Amino acid sequence: MSTNSQLKDLVIMGATQLVASKLSRNKASMFWSIASGALLGFSMIFLSISVFFYFAQMVVLASAGLYTSAMVFVLSAGCYLFMRIRQRQIREVVLREQETIESIAEMAFSTYESEIEEPIKEHPALSLLISGITGFAVAKKYL
Numbered sequence: 001m002s003t004n005s006q007l008k009d010l011v012i013m014g015a016t017q018l019v020a021s022k023l024s025r026n027k028a029s030m031f032w033s034i035a036s037g038a039l040l041g042f043s044m045i046f047l048s049i050s051v052f053f054y055f056a057q058m059v060v061l062a063s064a065g066l067y068t069s070a071m072v073f074v075l076s077a078g079c080y081l082f083m084r085i086r087q088r089q090i091r092e093v094v095l096r097e098q099e100t101i102e103s104i105a106e107m108a109f110s111t112y113e114s115e116i117e118e119p120i121k122e123h124p125a126l127s128l129l130i131s132g133i134t135g136f137a138v139a140k141k142y143l
Contacts, residue, residue, distance in 0.1 A: 040079075048072050 048068050055064030109116070120127040 044072065044075070 048071070051071060052064050052068040055067045058064075059067075
């Protein structure tokens with residue numbers, strides 16, 4: 001009975017991790033990401049204009065344009081590097097979650113293999129139909 005309890009706890013833990021990973025992709029967070037990206041773009045435009053006018057008072061206009069474009073380039077490269085580092089961190093977390101869920105599934109399958117195997121052998125067409133419908137429903141909900 002303790003194996004069943006452990007398996008139940010592992011399945012619940014895997015499901016909560018899956019739900020937590022899916023919550024980060026909800027529509028509200030996408031909206032705020034797009035809004036913050038637009039605001040960041042507007043602020044970069046105004047920052048580059050103001051820096052250009054500041055440099056224009058100190059040096060020749062051509063040099064002011066060069067300095068401004070170099071500053072915007074460095075800032076955009078920094079943002080790009082930050083984005084790539086963050087994507088790598090997210091990818092590592094997702095891989096760890098996938099490994100956890102795979103190990104939970106393997107443990108569940110090895111524990112209940114004999115109970116699952118008999119109905120599948122008795123009704124192969126029905127089991128194929130059920131697995132296809134389940135796969136479609138899961139893909140429709142999460143992908």
